Amino acid sequence: MKKALQLQSISTWLPTASKPVIISGPCSAETEDQMIATAKQIAATGKVHALRAGIWKPRTRPGQYEGAGEEGLKWLIQAKKETKLPVTTEVANAAHVEACLKAGVDILWVGARTTVNPFSVQEIADALKGVDIPVMVKNPVNPDLELWIGALERLNKAGITKLAAIHRGFSAFEKGPFRNAPMWDMGIELKTRIPELDIICDPSHIAGNRELIALISQKALDLDMVGLMIESHINPDAAWSDAKQQVTPAALSKIIDGLVVRTPSSDNKTFKDTLSILREQIDQLDDEIMQKLSQRMKISEKIGQYKKENNVTILQVNRWEEIVETRINLGKAMGLNPEFTNELLKLIHHESIQVQTKIMNKVEERV
Helix, strand or coil: CCCCCCCCCHHHHCCCCCCCEEEEECCECCCHHHHHHHHHHHHHCCCCCEEECECCCCCCCCCCCCCCCHHHHHHHHHHHHHHCCCEEEEECCHHHHHHHHHHCCCEEEECHHHHCCHHHHHHHHHHCCCCCCCEEEECCCCCCHHHHHHHHHHHHHCCCCCEEEEECCECCCCCCCCCCECCHHHHHHHHHHCCCCEEEECHHHHHCCHHHHHHHHHHHHHCCCCEEEEEECCCHHHCCCCHHHCECHHHHHHHHHCCCCCCCCCCCHHHHHHHHHHHHHHHHHHHHHHHHHHHHHHHHHHHHHHHHHCCCCCCCHHHHHHHHHHHHHHHHHCCCCHHHHHHHHHHHHHHHHHHHHHHHCCCCCCC
């Protein structure tokens, strides 16, 4: 059994922050004037707890703006001095870590392209041994929960206890409405595995479009994530990187004002009593569902045996198409989302095939 992570919550390293914790700033520090002006406008909202800016930018293809480098650290630290806000930036190797520590950066984050590589994460962890600095870890670009947890474990093993995760969505071959698929289940599973871990959402990178940031931000808070990292720029359309997903400081303020912050529990007795009754009903229904699924699989076993005796293939496409069509229509009539019904049917069908496969390939014992 793996040892639990030794963690300190964000409230210990951003003591003035309240939920939601807001981290904001430009995607990239482009010039000193742009960095300082953006930082001042963000600080003037009174709603942001830390400034962010990319100093080194890992770009997909060469020729794109790759960051100001160490010169940009000077601008970031000057923004810190003028706003009195702590600052954070992304590091991808030991040299970045050393430069940030020397400059006086308050919080580091490990980017999605780095999290995917255990060698790079270990290099960063080794560079941070004996250093008491908060580190945030973005999810890897691909939906691999073990890589995400592994990065957190490597840093924790190096002595970093001020750890948080950043949920920024996952790359997918098929592009949908978002730049990166949210895959909220990944964040939920991470919180389930490490309950003491604070998770921040990066709606800018999930959205890829400033119009969707408010929607994603609210969803993240409703899933009990503690904060948001939102990219903000004084002139987003002229930004040198990720222009479409950045908002002005004024727009940022409106987004924050529009958020509804809910609590994971309530002291209201009526609420607790009602919730308890409803949960008991769900528990009972779940028991019934499990019983029905068990009965269904037992019938699948009988079907598999019958097919075997008659030398018939496991899969009959026409039958499967009939099931999908009739069950989805039935589900719609009952108020169920067709996509949910379709995914549920796929899972049940997959398990049914597995059950029948065992029957079909079972070698009969001979006396």
